[in-house]
Amino acid sequence: MTTAWHLDQDLVRRYAAGATDGVLAASVEAHVVACGECRRRLAPAVDRGRLGTVWAGIADTVDTPRAGGFERLLHLVGIRPDTARLLAATPSLRASWLGAVAAVLAFAAFAAGSGPHGQLLFLTVAPLAPVAGVALAFGRAGDPTYEMAVATPYSAFRLLMVRTVAVLATTIAIAVTAAVVMAGPGWFAVAWLLPALALTATTLALAERVEPVYAAAGLSIGWLTVALTAWRATAVPALFGPAAQLAFLAVAMLACVEVVRRRDRLAYLIVGGAS
Amino acid sequence: MTERSDAQLIAAVVDGDRRAFEELYHRHAPWLVLRFSRRCANPAMVDEVLQDTFVAVWRSARKWDGRGEVAAWLWGIGIRRLLDAFRHRGAVMEAVSEPSGTAISAEEHVLLGVEYGDLGDALRRLSPELRAVVQATVLDGLTTKEAGRLLGIPAGTVKTRMMRARALLREEFVR
Numbered sequence: 001m002t003t004a005w006h007l008d009q010d011l012v013r014r015y016a017a018g019a020t021d022g023v024l025a026a027s028v029e030a031h032v033v034a035c036g037e038c039r040r041r042l043a044p045a046v047d048r049g050r051l052g053t054v055w056a057g058i059a060d061t062v063d064t065p066r067a068g069g070f071e072r073l074l075h076l077v078g079i080r081p082d083t084a085r086l087l088a089a090t091p092s093l094r095a096s097w098l099g100a101v102a103a104v105l106a107f108a109a110f111a112a113g114s115g116p117h118g119q120l121l122f123l124t125v126a127p128l129a130p131v132a133g134v135a136l137a138f139g140r141a142g143d144p145t146y147e148m149a150v151a152t153p154y155s156a157f158r159l160l161m162v163r164t165v166a167v168l169a170t171t172i173a174i175a176v177t178a179a180v181v182m183a184g185p186g187w188f189a190v191a192w193l194l195p196a197l198a199l200t201a202t203t204l205a206l207a208e209r210v211e212p213v214y215a216a217a218g219l220s221i222g223w224l225t226v227a228l229t230a231w232r233a234t235a236v237p238a239l240f241g242p243a244a245q246l247a248f249l250a251v252a253m254l255a256c257v258e259v260v261r262r263r264d265r266l267a268y269l270i271v272g273g274a275s
Numbered sequence: 276m277t278e279r280s281d282a283q284l285i286a287a288v289v290d291g292d293r294r295a296f297e298e299l300y301h302r303h304a305p306w307l308v309l310r311f312s313r314r315c316a317n318p319a320m321v322d323e324v325l326q327d328t329f330v331a332v333w334r335s336a337r338k339w340d341g342r343g344e345v346a347a348w349l350w351g352i353g354i355r356r357l358l359d360a361f362r363h364r365g366a367v368m369e370a371v372s373e374p375s376g377t378a379i380s381a382e383e384h385v386l387l388g389v390e391y392g393d394l395g396d397a398l399r400r401l402s403p404e405l406r407a408v409v410q411a412t413v414l415d416g417l418t419t420k421e422a423g424r425l426l427g428i429p430a431g432t433v434k435t436r437m438m439r440a441r442a443l444l445r446e447e448f449v450r
Contacts (some may be wrong), residue, residue, distance in 0.1 A: 016309055022406060023398045025313060033346045035283075043305040050322065051304050057326045058300065062333050106364045234301050 007031070007038045015071045016045035035151035082154075083162060090137050090163050097136070101171055105178040123240055124227040125194035126175045127221050133167040134200050135216030155265035168200065191240040199223060200230075201255030205270050208262065281345035288336040300329055303346060307353055315357060324360050347416075354415050358425055387395040399449035405440040408433055 007015070007028065014020050015028050032038050057171060074084035108125045111118035138160075172193070179190075199219050206215040230239040259266055279295070281285070281302070287295030304325060311321045331352050341350055398406060411422035412433070420435075423430040 018313055019390055021399075022403075022410065023395055026398075026410055027395065029310055030414060032310075033350060034344055036302075039306045039346065043301075046308045050318075051301070051308070054304065054322050054325050055300055057322075058329045060334075061326065061330045062296075118299070135410065246310040 005031075006035065007041050012045055016042065019050070086159060086162060087166050090166065097133070098174065099134070099172060102174050102178075104173055105129065109178040110194040120227075120231055122179070123192045124224065124231075126179070126192040127223065128198055129175055130168050130196045130205055131199045131216045131220060133171045134164050135203055135212040137163045137167050138212050158265045160263075160267045162228055164200070172196065185207060191245070194245050194252060195223070198248040198251040198255065201252050201259060204266065205255040205258040207266050282341065285336050285339050285345055288333065291305065296329075297335055299332070299345075303349055304329070306346075307349065310350070311353065311357060315361075320364075324353065324357045326343055327356040327360075331356065351416055355421070358417075358421055362424065367396040397444050401440055401443060402449070405436050405443070409440050411436060 011020070011028065020028065032042065058196060071084050071088040074087060075081065079087070105122075105126060108118075108122040111121050175196075176190075179192075182220070199216075203212055203215045203219055206219075210218070227239055279298070281299070284295045284299045284302075288299060307328065308321060310324060313326055315321055315324070328349070332349065333351075341346070391417070400410065401409065407426055408422060411417050411425055412419065415422075417425060419433045420430045423433045426433070428436075
């Protein structure tokens with residue numbers, strides 16, 4: 001705007017002090033929005049130190065990485081910011097991973113609709129998802145915060161538990177959803193839970209000797225072999241019968257006891273990635 | 276080097292130019308502080324709103340459509356941040372604060388003549404409630420709903436007051 005008129009010193013002083021009446025102030029404000037010269041004239045009325053402090057705050061905020069959607073969701077449900085950041089950095093909680101799990105289980109669930117063989121396929125595949133998820137949550141290969149996790153003064157066991165529980169909860173939720181959606185006998189939706197727990201806990205318990213990724217891979221192959229053998233031998237899968245379930249429960253409990261008993265060393269090895 | 280215009284600074288900010296962003300800040304923060312301060316008596320809150328405003332500018336500079344004054348666009352962001360701050364604190368902005376008993380100087384008449392013509396006098400004759408509504412909607416550029424939230428009155432009341440103010444102003448000019 002090209003008005004020849006500008007704020008004079010006195011008006012600048014009175015406006016800055018809040019000593020102009022509403023209509024005059026509105027008039028000043030309407031002019032200032034359109035006039036760079038008057039904006040410059042107003043500048044000395046504000047303390048430079050104050051503007052500097054606010055600028056430092058702006059620079060800080062702009063430089064801080066923004067929390068992603070998942071992290072904000074965790075904040076909302078009341079999870080502490082540091083824990084939320086840890087979870088958000090867990091690779092097997094990422095959208096791509098969870099999407100893959102959902103896809104695999106959806107195919108398995110679809111196959112289950114085709115009859116007893118399909119149902120067996122689902123029961124065989126479902127326990128593998130949590131194991132792989134937990135294994136991939138740790139170690140040099142999959143964890144982008146690996147270096148930080150090693151150097152951070154944070155209880156390694158707590159990190160181990162937080163990540164494991166989070167991964168188990170999400171993958172199991174997906175698998176249970178898949179199981180409930182498809183048709184099958186009542187025990188069907190939960191029969192794979194104990195094998196999944198046994199496999200996961202054993203993976204962690206073995207960490208002293210084998211890296212979690214390899215342990216998980218080995219156990220998965222073992223599980224598949226056993227499942228396929230049992231599958232061929234019996235029409236009704238003994239592998240998911242009461243006796244087998246009890247055995248899985250026993251294995252899971254033994255492994256959990258082992259993990260808790262040697263928690264410090266195991267946590268150090270798993271979170272820090274045994275080298 | 277010649278000074279860059281506000282529009283050029285915004286374009287540079289879109290490209291992530293921190294120097295341009297800082298220049299924009301130093302150019303516009305002072306008048307924004309003063310204008311916020313007239314609407315909010317708490318300096319800490321004003322600083323917070325100023326910070327939020329510029330963080331929002333950094334993140335959404337690409338949303339500037341390139342038309343009109345950059346300053347007006349900044350104010351549009353700022354007043355809404357101020358509104359958010361008030362809402363979070365459950366506070367209601369004081370209707371335009373006015374020092375009582377200020378005599379209208381001849382100079383002020385001149386200024387109002389430049390900016391609004393007879394409108395200044397007409398505005399001055401409105402009741403404070405009506406003037407607050409005019410200020411919030413016409414001068415600060417808020418929607419009816421936002422103005423209602425700002426002044427602590429229902430949106431419907433903002434509408435009726437705005438209608439009354441308009442009628443009164445029209446009367447002033449017809450006379």
